[in-house]
Amino acid sequence: MRKWTWLLLLVALITAASIAVILKPNEADFASWMEETYEIQCLDERCSAFRIEEGDEKILLQSMRGGYSPGIFQMKVHEAYRNLDDPSYYLELEVAGFVGKITIEEEKVNRINKR
Numbered sequence: 001m002r003k004w005t006w007l008l009l010l011v012a013l014i015t016a017a018s019i020a021v022i023l024k025p026n027e028a029d030f031a032s033w034m035e036e037t038y039e040i041q042c043l044d045e046r047c048s049a050f051r052i053e054e055g056d057e058k059i060l061l062q063s064m065r066g067g068y069s070p071g072i073f074q075m076k077v078h079e080a081y082r083n084l085d086d087p088s089y090y091l092e093l094e095v096a097g098f099v100g101k102i103t104i105e106e107e108k109v110n111r112i113n114k115r
Helices: 002-024 027-037
Strands: 049-054 058-069 075-084 089-100 101-110
Touching: 027 089, 027 101
Parallel strands: none
Antiparallel strands: 049 058, 058 075, 075 089, 089 101
């Protein structure tokens, strides 16, 4: 009987790990999340540059530094976006993604609206 308990536990563990790996967000999921969370329009699949609209003006922000860690079960992204012409526009983010959900761990934002 003990053998079946360990086998069942192993199968459950492998199933849970497989689900976590399959549902882990990727770079395209991060870009979609950025567009849903902030009032921006990403210019590429990874969202390394985006536009915001302020009145009739479109302002471009680009990634100045950052990193993407795909991990096995969890995705982590740290990005710092700036406008080259006006440094008062900025967004610094640290986010983590796990099982299809992306959450903000740290955020510094100025002159960029959230939805």
